[in-house]
Amino acid sequence: EPEVTQTPSHQVTQMGQEVILRCVPISNHLYFYWYRQILGQKVEFLVSFYNNEISEKSEIFDDQFSVERPDGSNFTLKIRSTKLEDSAMYFCASRLQGHGYTFGSGTRLTVV
């Protein structure tokens, strides 16, 4: 069964450093997303991406965040200057229109 692949599974970074979280969505999917889940809290929408541009973003997705689909297979989330409160599980997801999301296993980001 096709999978969404995320790397790394765990990333530890110092506050103020830049991190890039990587995702390989399912190849024939058209919509791509990043969600995050802070420990013990709900899954929160960050951003959706379609046709090589951001289609929607939440208030969490401020200027410190950016997404890219550099080569037609990878979908990355960059956090320019990490803060302690960015520590969370970050989930990438992709979908076809009219279907549910397929999520990756997540990247646990720990900012110290």
Place this chain on the structure above:
Amino acid sequence: DQQVKQNSPSLSVQEGRISILNCDYTNSMFDYFLWYKKYPAEGPTFLISISSIKDKNEDGRFTVFLNKSAKHLSLHIVPSQPGDSAVYFCAASVGTGGFKTIFGAGTRLFVKA
């Protein structure tokens, strides 16, 4: 953002019995609803969905009921199995296209053998 609410943080059910997970929403624009299951250290897994033109959708042991007037949906699992023990997220969106989906806080289901 409390547009999708799952008021029960946990639910415990005996194996073989029915599990009923509830979800309420406040945004009347939502017209597509989904349930996801999540195991520890894994991403959410899509279970079942329903659009607002229906009031019931069934897939094997899983049935989702939608009551639009009450802005309420529920997921029924029957019979419940120990492997169903997980966190279940209700989610809602406007349309089935690429727009954001809002998740509830989740309900942790324990199915006892």
